[in-house]
Amino acid sequence: AAGVAGAAALGRPAAAAEGDDAILKPQPWATSLGQPVAANPYGVPSKYERALARRQSPGLTQVAAASVSFAPLQGMFGIITPSGLHFERHHQGWYDIDPAKHRFMVNGARPEFVKTPKVYTLDDIMRLPPVSRMHFIECGANTGMEWGNVAVPTVQYSHGMLSCSEFTGVPLRTLLEDCGADLKAAKYVLAEGGDGSAMTRTIPIELVLSGEVMVAYGQNGEMLRPENGYPLRLVVPGVQGVSWVKWLRRVEVGDKPYATKDEAVHYIDLMPDGQHRQYTSIQECKSVITSPSGGQMLLDKGYFNVSGLAWSGRGKISRVDVSFDGGVNWVEATLQTPILSKCLTRFNVPWNWDGRPAVLQSRAMDETGFVQPSYGQLRAVRGTRSIYHNNAIQSWKVADSGEISNVQIL
Amino acid sequence: AAGVAGAAALGRPAAAAEGDDAILKPQPWATSLGQPVAANPYGVPSKYERALARRQSPGLTQVAAASVSFAPLQGMFGIITPSGLHFERHHQGWYDIDPAKHRFMVNGARPEFVKTPKVYTLDDIMRLPPVSRMHFIECGANTGMEWGNVAVPTVQYSHGMLSCSEFTGVPLRTLLEDCGADLKAAKYVLAEGGDGSAMTRTIPIELVLSGEVMVAYGQNGEMLRPENGYPLRLVVPGVQGVSWVKWLRRVEVGDKPYATKDEAVHYIDLMPDGQHRQYTSIQECKSVITSPSGGQMLLDKGYFNVSGLAWSGRGKISRVDVSFDGGVNWVEATLQTPILSKCLTRFNVPWNWDGRPAVLQSRAMDETGFVQPSYGQLRAVRGTRSIYHNNAIQSWKVADSGEISNVQIL
Amino acid sequence: AESFPGVGRPATPAEVKAWDIDVGPDFAGLPKGSGSVDRGQTVWESKCESCHGTFAESNSVFTPLVGGTTAEDMKTGHTANLRRTDFPQRTTFMKVATVSTLYDYIRRAMPWNAPKTLSDDDVYAVLAYLLNLAEIVPSDFTLSDANIAEVQAMMPNRNGMTTAHALWPGPGFGTEANKPDTGNTPCMSNCKPKAEQVSILPDYAWNAHGNLAGQNRAVGPVRGMKTGPDEAEA
């Protein structure tokens, strides 16, 4: 790894006695005319922000159209993920579907399950009573590379299959009722995508009946991005991303689970006894410190804010604790508001770095009382080959050089 | 104006007896391989969404670098404004400032007001304890063209100087305390921009002391956009946008208001008696229906969702009522959660359009009990030449053709 | 207050001087110096008139700076034309109550395309020239830090501002009102005899904002109406 940069890297040039040229000398932005409004009818980030981009993890997959790009959590703030940085997971590539040609169908696995199978256009869906809610989406395989040992250097790669948006759409329940679905007989529904993979997943009827599952078209105030399922995707709060079927074209009401490829060959969790857990869906309570984090370096001793994200597929975050000594002692972090169900919660905690080695951890608790497990606790039950649903406490080791690396602590 | 389009425009081609070709024929997105992940390391909207863009109102200003671009509220969802569609207001153009060269200074109008005037780099500011909060920002001149009469066709131009983001930054109070500011002697602070206009505004000390005013660098999870003040802007919740000084370079602690150009020549409200109200800052409770709205047309009778936004510079929205007959009778709308202080609140209400003329209005109430006034009530006190702070009830007239136009009702 | 070791550093006096350029209504911050109307005319003609017009009368980039005030206004401190609803425009001098505002603003922001390039004396001079155009000072006047308070006493709309309103949070101003001056009642039915429509969109305004069909999504509950010309293709 690298050595710590000198004082120059502080962004604080040793000011001459007089002062800092950035203040004493006229800067172009203060002494000239800037660019007009609507120079960008649709705006983009500063050119100085290009480091914050979605990236693949080299070697994770062989083909980029059945792969993942990770969100750069190491440089993000608050809870909203800008849609341009939303993580991607495609199985057969992404499409920019013409919304005028997109259709959504509801049918029954057996005729008696749905009185009138129906077809909806976007015109139809967008006329129905909508809801807007903020939710996290996490891939079931997030942190999957780290089940057995440390594998990746930064939080982008260890936890970056995680995003959070305000979604707008129609409760799936409303649509099923509109078709006369038999919601007593229904035990599961199948959601199917309009993409090449025609991605299919069995969806818990409990979440449909609760009104939480939505057929969404809106994401952070605008339409879904093509990479995220434009023009329609399923939103299944608290459940792993693969169930949030993108480019959604059909929902079928049934009474048996479907054992589709991505719930019979992948997104199944291998236990130490050789059995696979099937239909594992809920993303249990988890958290991670995003700043400072792996691959970063502290340039100075002194005051720092330690910031991170916590979330639970079972409801609201109730508390987050942070340790600076690898989990021996803990302090309670401040939670940012709003604290919403099945949504990211941002936490912050102050830290005075004295220049000595430290190990930073965060441990989240949700409203059910569940406390995020350590690697020791998780592996004791589930071993190391589960791939999915790794919600262990993450550790970042701060060296005396200020360099931060990914380590695992039991 | 235009005639109503025929059935073809419904996006529902008269299906052949067999069914719709969009379903019966294979579509390219279902039968081919899509694009890889990270094709766009920073993603952009679908090409089918180009209609939703920031736009100037022709004739409003003569020079585009001292002008406004309006957010396309007519096609937006929920409460979060995607940063690419955030409205713009610049006085001397916008800049993409190199954050490594940006400085933030705190000083006192008199030496005794600030013990140690200080300079902060971005490195410094971003180490301090941050807060993330969602707030609306509305230009004081929003709806200003409509004080006297109807002037513009759509909600983009009538109300589009309005946006809402999750901001992250450091409470200004924290920074003032860090410099040893005398917060008892302080009565006002001056905020100053680093742009050509070096925009300056007097900021209420009450909001600074409350912790609400923040020196922000984050907007919706990433850094501020250049058009919105990258790398630092002031966030002054509840207060008109001009006070949210962009490209913020300095805050001065003082005990007198500063009567800067944009609080002595503009952003002053002309009353019928020829006096101007100065230092008008709070954006009072207001709402508007965004869909359906002016310049749109309903293609069909039947069920519609009426959706809009409500906000108040004095706190939370407590209720929104909607009228379909120009304010004679009202029904209560459903408020989306979360309902946050000094933040947009989305409301929805169902409507069965019977094909007859209607006038749609929304009327918001905030937690102080203030109810949004009608044009009659507003003009009775403030006349028609105020330019700023027009929070009257907006009316959209639906003709029997389905076409919707902007009208004013007393 | 919490302490934040390692964060920030004291500003040097030169740094504060470089950036603390504000000038308040009490002339706090006003630099020493002076400038004559004559010298101001030279500055104006080389650096200002291209945008604002020879007599600051131009409407092409902005409302005119001068005009609309009278000798009588200079006595009362109220621009009488602000009471007229038929007066065509509100110039800068009709509105501005504080001469400090102009000194401060010209120094920080003008010329628009080269802000902060005038010397302090040039700011005095060009402001003297504007005050002369506005018929507040004679053509042989020299404005300076010593006599600017006397000019303030002649500003035509110096008494034209009020802070008696509820749009400032808290008791910042001595004279203010803190109760909202408008409002409504949350009546739910039969709230008035009828909906009285007082204004509709003028015909020409329908097409003045381009083709509204192209400003709305092509799917969804509604379409945009076909109106003015399409936007140029991107």
Added chain:
Amino acid sequence: AESFPGVGRPATPAEVKAWDIDVGPDFAGLPKGSGSVDRGQTVWESKCESCHGTFAESNSVFTPLVGGTTAEDMKTGHTANLRRTDFPQRTTFMKVATVSTLYDYIRRAMPWNAPKTLSDDDVYAVLAYLLNLAEIVPSDFTLSDANIAEVQAMMPNRNGMTTAHALWPGPGFGTEANKPDTGNTPCMSNCKPKAEQVSILPDYAWNAHGNLAGQNRAVGPVRGMKTGPDEAEA
């Protein structure tokens, strides 16, 4: 339920047929038809082997489809190698419990670059070929809707799945557990004798993700460490 006049329309039978292509573990939705291993080999060689390899053994785009199962597994319905921690990979046939899954998936999604282009009989055929490669059916086998249930009874990992876990909301599965199987206690001090570090980032992995300095902002509380090669300039 509310009613929404004017919204949506009934689906035609042809439309439902066109899109309702799912095949469940109980073979609901399975089309009539058949295909031999021989015919499957033809389909495989022309449409599949370029990606998956002649014997579905290729690692180049994906984990191999076949391998790792035994005749013994076909008796127990448990892939024994899944219990070994030293077994190098988990092929599709080692994991999949339900043969319906393969029929359904190949029909909807393969070939990867031309999904939904196989006839139902071709799907039977190519699946028969894969079952033969996996040594589940003989080389003269013809798979059909009539005998697919018999194949199901031979799937090597057919008993390899459990729903006894708390990660499905509500009582969807008869056999499940509803209590989380892991967890922690919110201890605040002296929670353990020491922090036991069991894994660190291997040296080669530091540089495997490019130059981390370029993946972090150039201002802020931290910098990215200088590691591997820079990304190509955009």
